Amino acid sequence: DPFSTDPDRHESLIVRSSRPCNAETPTTALGTYITPNEVFYVRNHLWVPEIINPETHTLKVELMDGDEVEYTMDELRKKFNPLTITATLQCSGNRRAHMTRGSRQTNGLQWEMGAISNAEWTGVRLRDILADAGVHVDDIPEGVKHAQFMGAEAYGASIPIEKAIDRRGDTIIAYEMNGAPLPRDHGFPLRVVVPGHVAARSVKWLNKIILSDEESTSQWQRRDYKCFGPNEGKNPNWDAAASIQEMPVQSAITSLKHVGADKLNDSKLARVYGLEEESIVVEGYAFAGGGRRIVRVDISPDDGRSWQQAEILPQDEKGSKAWSWKQWRLAFPVRDVNQYFLVKAVDESYNTQPDSFDAHYNFRGNLTSGWHRVSATGSD
Ligand code: MTE
Ligand code: MO
Missing domain, CATH: 2.60.40.650 (Immunoglobulin-like)
Incomplete structure (x- = not known):
């Protein structure tokens, strides 16, 4: 049972499913600007990987020619300037229950308004890591279009390369959340934080980044996190729809x-x-x-x-x-x-x-x- 090593969770989280764990921030905590780690909403598609040893955990960066550069946690901390950003993560399903009540049945976890939280994240710029790995971040070759992220348990997603290399885009590889090491539920020891984008792209338990001319081939990139017209029914043209990236108001x-x-x-x-x-x-x-x-x-x-x-x-x-x-x-x-x-x-x-x-x-x-x-x- 891969779920047997999942961490304990705060009793005030509003649980929508337990295996995998999907739980909302309690409504009272939504009134606090910085969400405390233990009540930050949890959205897991699968299990939480067994405790990852930060001493041996590495991040691999695969370049377009297939070459790989590898970083230990220690190298990430020592080689690059740390950056702290305040960023809200919101699941694309936040308020889905409101749509169901206000219109008609929708498929997916029936989140109320708590699949959103805000934290201070500390890590290193993805831009700096890519530059160190040999990517010409100020003159990206035409063919490099996406940065794909892989999580230790099998989840994956990607973002357009522009967001990955934008100095003011603040995409970071984070190891701290509100001044503490990332909790296991939120990606220990390493996660991507793609601020301003749908939280589905902020891959937890990150162990590999792949530069590519195409989006991640995961179902979470190619199917789940897309949006459709009111008339398009339950079998829409998934390939034709754009992946959700930046969030609306x-x-x-x-x-x-x-x-x-x-x-x-x-x-x-x-x-x-x-x-x-x-x-x-x-x-x-x-x-x-x-x-x-x-x-x-x-x-x-x-x-x-x-x-x-x-x-x-x-x-x-x-x-x-x-x-x-x-x-x-x-x-x-x-x-x-x-x-x-x-x-x-x-x-x-x-x-x-x-x-x-x-x-x-x-x-x-x-x-x-x-x-x-x-x-x-x-x-x-
Ligand atoms: N990363 C991994 N490895 N596995 C996941 O299931 N879920 C994604 C994203 N990153 C997910 C992941 C989704 S859909 C959301 S909404 C956010 O993580 C939730 O982040 P949180 O649990 O830290 O709030
Ligand atoms: Mo999500």
Whole structure:
């Protein structure tokens, strides 16, 4: 039983499947900017490899001519400058359950809004490793199109070479998560972090990188992580569809707090907002792929008739671009609230989110990003 050596997990994770382990970050932790390692969501397609010895673990880099260069963990740490980035990972299935409820049945784990988390990752630039291995990173030959990644248990995926070599793309080979060695569930001892891209490309338990003229041939590159039109049915043309790479705009409401008239004087929330009457404080996250900054978060307290802009909480984030989610909040007097709250976010390219689930339905429920609609009483 390959699952028998899986690590123990925190009891507050919301488990969607146990073999393999797929578990959401608990809703309360979605309100924290940096997700603690033990409640960072877990998405495993297979088992966690048996404990890998970091003393003997190596990373192989296979070049176009078939030559291989190999690095020990120690060499990676000593030979290259470390880089720390703050980056959100989001599964392409995050909020799939919202699409199922808002449109119709989708295939796959029925994630609510917790298949997303944010951490500080430390490692070395993939660009620097490739340059050291002999790749002309500033003048990449035409034929080199993809960087493929292989995980120790058999998972694999790839990214376009441009993202791998972009100095400001911040693709790193990480060995630390929030200042600690990577936990086993998150790739110990080495994983790729491809910030701004779908988390499926951030391969865990990394042991090999292959430069190639084609994408990874894994099912996770060629089949699973693709998106389709609402009409394309269950047997779409997989080869014709593009692999998911950069993520679209996303947002969700993670908390509604009722501040009763009796609490106006004593509650901290009431003071922070200067509330003068009975109110509801709405909080959540917003995120955009590609390093595109979230520039606005619109909240409706009345199912779309009126809107107001939430306060986006400032955060220190490390890295060349906006790789991490933003937390936001806004309070409404109860008399302005009518049945449903809605949220939609806008990124710096003025991309935003679709207002209907039918319009971006796909049978795999990938990239669900329709406006999150939550009943004022708390259910969605
Ligand atoms: N890497 C390996 N080796 N095996 C996996 O199953 N899952 C991918 C990606 N990398 C996966 C992997 C997917 S689909 C996601 S969403 C992220 O890892 C989840 O990362 P996390 O478990 O650290 O949150
Ligand atoms: Mo995923």
